[in-house]
Amino acid sequence: MTTMEMLTWVRGPGLTLSIVILVLGVTVRLIEMLMLGRKRDISEAREKHSGRYGWRTVVTRSLTPLSATDTSPVIFLASYVFHIGFFLIVFFYVPHINVIRELLGFSWPSLPAWLIDALTLITMISMLIVMWHRLSDKVKFFLSGFNDYYSWFITFLPVVTGYFAYHRLLLPYNDMLIVHILSVELLLASLPFTKLMHPFTMVFSRWYTGEAAGRKGVRI
Amino acid sequence: MSVSLQKGIEAFKQQIDAPIASFFNSCVHCGMCAGSCLFYVATGDPKYTPIHKLEPLRRVWKQEYTFWGRLASRLGLGKSLTDDDLEQWQELLYDSCTLCGRCSLVCPVGNDLVYMIRKAREGMVASGHAPKGLKEATLRAMTIGSPMGVTLNTFQKIVNNVEQETGLSMPFDVQGADYLLLMSSAEIIEFYEFIGAMAKIFKEAGASWTFCSEAFEATNSGIQIGSSDLAAELVQRIVDGAEKLKVKYVISPECGHAYMALRWEGPNLIGRPYGFQVLHVLELLDQFRQQGRIRTTGKETEKVTFHDPCQIVRRGGVIEEPRHLLNMISDDFVEMPDAGKLNWCCGGGGGVSVNPDADALRLKTFKLKKQQLDTTGVKKLVTCCSNCRHMLEDGIEEYAMDMEVVGLSEMIADHLLISEKQQEG
Numbered sequence: 001m002t003t004m005e006m007l008t009w010v011r012g013p014g015l016t017l018s019i020v021i022l023v024l025g026v027t028v029r030l031i032e033m034l035m036l037g038r039k040r041d042i043s044e045a046r047e048k049h050s051g052r053y054g055w056r057t058v059v060t061r062s063l064t065p066l067s068a069t070d071t072s073p074v075i076f077l078a079s080y081v082f083h084i085g086f087f088l089i090v091f092f093y094v095p096h097i098n099v100i101r102e103l104l105g106f107s108w109p110s111l112p113a114w115l116i117d118a119l120t121l122i123t124m125i126s127m128l129i130v131m132w133h134r135l136s137d138k139v140k141f142f143l144s145g146f147n148d149y150y151s152w153f154i155t156f157l158p159v160v161t162g163y164f165a166y167h168r169l170l171l172p173y174n175d176m177l178i179v180h181i182l183s184v185e186l187l188l189a190s191l192p193f194t195k196l197m198h199p200f201t202m203v204f205s206r207w208y209t210g211e212a213a214g215r216k217g218v219r220i
Numbered sequence: 221m222s223v224s225l226q227k228g229i230e231a232f233k234q235q236i237d238a239p240i241a242s243f244f245n246s247c248v249h250c251g252m253c254a255g256s257c258l259f260y261v262a263t264g265d266p267k268y269t270p271i272h273k274l275e276p277l278r279r280v281w282k283q284e285y286t287f288w289g290r291l292a293s294r295l296g297l298g299k300s301l302t303d304d305d306l307e308q309w310q311e312l313l314y315d316s317c318t319l320c321g322r323c324s325l326v327c328p329v330g331n332d333l334v335y336m337i338r339k340a341r342e343g344m345v346a347s348g349h350a351p352k353g354l355k356e357a358t359l360r361a362m363t364i365g366s367p368m369g370v371t372l373n374t375f376q377k378i379v380n381n382v383e384q385e386t387g388l389s390m391p392f393d394v395q396g397a398d399y400l401l402l403m404s405s406a407e408i409i410e411f412y413e414f415i416g417a418m419a420k421i422f423k424e425a426g427a428s429w430t431f432c433s434e435a436f437e438a439t440n441s442g443i444q445i446g447s448s449d450l451a452a453e454l455v456q457r458i459v460d461g462a463e464k465l466k467v468k469y470v471i472s473p474e475c476g477h478a479y480m481a482l483r484w485e486g487p488n489l490i491g492r493p494y495g496f497q498v499l500h501v502l503e504l505l506d507q508f509r510q511q512g513r514i515r516t517t518g519k520e521t522e523k524v525t526f527h528d529p530c531q532i533v534r535r536g537g538v539i540e541e542p543r544h545l546l547n548m549i550s551d552d553f554v555e556m557p558d559a560g561k562l563n564w565c566c567g568g569g570g571g572v573s574v575n576p577d578a579d580a581l582r583l584k585t586f587k588l589k590k591q592q593l594d595t596t597g598v599k600k601l602v603t604c605c606s607n608c609r610h611m612l613e614d615g616i617e618e619y620a621m622d623m624e625v626v627g628l629s630e631m632i633a634d635h636l637l638i639s640e641k642q643q644e645g
Binding site: 028029032033034035036037038039041042043044046057058061062064065067068069070071079137138139140142143144145148193195197198201202204205206207208209210212213216217218220 | 241267288
């Protein structure tokens, strides 16, 4: 298989396959979760319409007060930077938007390439800090297993290969592009089977907790 | 597999619902719950990380309710739960968790960790892995009617004594009274000033109230040990007593988990709503204040601060009431750092206070409370839970601090303005 044939495959069937696994996997996991159900709370609610407190927590829990825990400010910041940076790179880089337009038929404005380049560098650095912390912090190291390291690795890989491709480092552009797209496909296809499910399930976990506290009159 | 282990796993399975599955699915092992937990912060030992305490429950969820977990266990892969695991987790699920729920406010993915611990204890009880102290307290609650072994006879004698001391009437079994006042055993034995204080307040407010000889104990060992069956029976006793007397309100005393058991878990435990309303005593006093039914006179001379009982404030929603009441009788009420819904536990909630295995660890955690208290420079600490009060007194003694602990209801009674009409009467 030539480089071009390979590129065609990863852009076509490879991408489709990984998206199918992603969608099916996420759906199955959400269904098996929701099928377990939740008993209606029949205690008299202090606050009616507590669903809105659930939605409130879905939003506000992204801003956990630093003072409430002992996480170091550096890690706290690095965690935000890496999440926001990753999101911006994925959804606001011109070539990525083009792929999304081909798939979904609509698009949105992009960020300038130089900014995406800088964000990529910042994201990589913050991800390295986060991993360094996982290895050096006694609680995080104690909790960590294969899922944690694998999830980090498959998230880091697309960022670093994208950066290398853009700067023509290590491999010729097309070869690096193939590696980059493959790494994205690995990420998409692995997501439902790892802790990278959290963006989907987190909406539910935050809502349940916020709603339960809200009906008792505690806004969290 | 032993029969008890099988029962335990079955109980874990029954507890797992969509919220629990969403919590385990969402956890990214960030470790932030450790930093919010008094046992981790006081010891620095990672095994006290709240999410780690839930490992037995997580394993059952994974093997029973996830596709990959089920597949793995069919293939003989995956780690099954053993009796040894549960034995080891007894310390983590009981000795080192007060069900304070601080972790549930901190988790960035929104996991309600204390909701899970409460449920995980059901599996521990079913498999015979609850601590001895809690088992004994629960047995006393079921057979005698009080975790501290207080009988109706003892209670009535104490009430008679207080009646004679105060000259106030403290009626039993009044049909159709507005308020049924419950007690916690600790109040009956150690802090019985509460009885006189409430009689005084009810009289001033002109409220009809009663004790119930069939249901005077508010505490509920069932929810502490983690047995919904026993918890339901204890709630049912109160519901039967209250509905027989046809009272409008049942007043939960100065006790944290009694309020949780009766107000929030109770209807779900017995499977139906009540024919009366449940109020924490501070909710009642604050209502009386708002309605102008009680007024106070004079102010505290000393600076005071308030310790928030977890089940009443963070998990119960009675947050502003104690503050309104304290401001009524104090010009120098200061909040400690993290006051309100993020306050630190006294160290003895969730059954820890009746579990001697946990004593040394509990006292170690008190250093966090001490740090908080030290910043305020107060000598008078107010609270509204007799268990907290006991634990605070214990810690204050252990750390040789110079501080008095008082119950808020008594403080209000001490400052109560007695109207002329009543003085004449």
